Amino acid sequence: MIVGQLLLLAAGGFGAGVFGSLLGLGGGILIVPLLTVGFGVPFREAVGISLVCVIVTSSAAAGVYLQRHTANLRLGMLLEVFTATGALLGGLVAFALPERVLAGLFAALLAWTAFSMLRRGRAEAAATAPSTPTDPVEGAGAAAADQGDRGAASASLADEVAGPGYRPRRLGAGAGGSLGAGMLSALLGVGGGIVKVPLMHLVMGVPLKVATATSNLMIGVTAAASAVVYLVRGGIDPYIAGPTAVGVFAGAMVGSRLAARIDVRILRILFVGVLALTAAQMAMRALG
């Protein structure tokens, strides 16, 4: 019985880790529904556990991204000031909000994620390989071209956080968006990559690969800022967090090795369906 419960938690975490890794998600978007819907864990406790799992996957992946020089440590440190502040505020607000409100917000996030994945899948299918702007330097050219909105002070800061072939723009918008991403992470137990990656890539002109890697690097600190609040307020159940986090870690390791061998397009379509169903369940929970 006890072994079965522990294995189920670890297996659920493993599945979340594999899917999260294959689909480029932190895993939090899967762990909260898994724990609340699958195991009947209260929403706020599930968020605390999810934050721990998100830190584990982020720290494991970020080390690799840094070794490969894909993540921009300087840009990450600049935006972390704002994501951590947002996470601190969100962590405090989370304990004041009714769980039904949090569940409703999560349902909206799931629906948005499903929509984004569907749209991304269609865009990839429509794109032809030779003309797809996948080269980081291509995005960099656009970033470098649009420098009209920089003041003198932010220009030097932008220079300091620039990477090879690109120079981030609209640092103010990046800071504001990062604050929101931090709040989202703390309230819903997710990494916030769904906000940070488009923010850095589309708004700040950072190449997509760098935005993804840098977002992953930042997720650990963002989640840690709110996890600290959950930890000191007794909001993290160590008995559930332990096996789930171990499962997520193992799943993320396996997922990163499977990524090259699996047709992610089919997986994505299946996953959109799962997200939509989970969103409906969360919405029903929010509505009582």
Place this chain on the structure above:
Amino acid sequence: MNSIDARIARILAVGTRTAVALLAIGSVLLVVGGTSPLADGWPPLDVASLPAGLVALEPAAFLWLGLIVTIATPLVRVAASTWSFGRAGEPRMAALGAAVLVVIAVAIVAGLAAG
């Protein structure tokens, strides 16, 4: 820059592996001790009693330490980055890292005050 990235990557790798190992040991000890992970309630975090709990092979002690190492790993990364940038003569980057650490310190104080 490359040496800073390599140092930070090493910190993240060691921290993550240590945390996962502690959580795995704690999970196995849960089974050995016959404690259900889905039981209502859990022992509160008491940092002072962690060493004794580890020696006594208490599952909660390993799990709490694993959670602390998990949460501390990205924070140690920020502290190491701050120190490295300071030594490399990049005061603005060092100041940004210090600002993140201040936010974390405020989070701890605010969490304790609210809890």
